Amino acid sequence: MTPTLDDATIAVQRNDCGQTTSDATVSFAENVAVSGTIWAPDPGWTAVLSAASYDADADELTVAVGVEPRDDSGPVVQCIAEIEYRVTATFLDGLPGSVTVTHETDEGVETVATATA
Helix, strand or coil: CCCEEEEEEEEEEEEEECCCCCEEEEEECCCEEEEEEEEECCCCEEEEEEEEEEECCCCEEEEEEEEEECCCCCCCCCCCEEEEEEEEEEEECCCCCEEEEEEEECCEEEEEEEEEC
16 A cells, blocks of 8 residues: 555644754654754744645655744844744654655755655
8 A cells, every 4th residue: 555644733842043054853652753853043933844745656655844934923132042842743654765854944955864764
């Protein structure tokens, strides 16, 4: 059977002053988990799941994480923010053979991780 993407969610783990860090790791278990860090102009921003799509022909999940201003930020410290996040993608009928993770920041789109099951 061909895997089907059932759901994908993002949860911000930490948002604090740091550096322009952009990385991610992928793990395969009952689902696909992506743990990563993306940077933003300041801690008044948050990580968002811009897109998650599964290409059955390529057997590949593509996850795009971006940043956007938080609605509740109020006054914030002026520093580069490091935002740690976790994306969880659940599938029906198996898992994808590969995963590509991209980050979308002020500097454009960058591939930060590729992994195979």
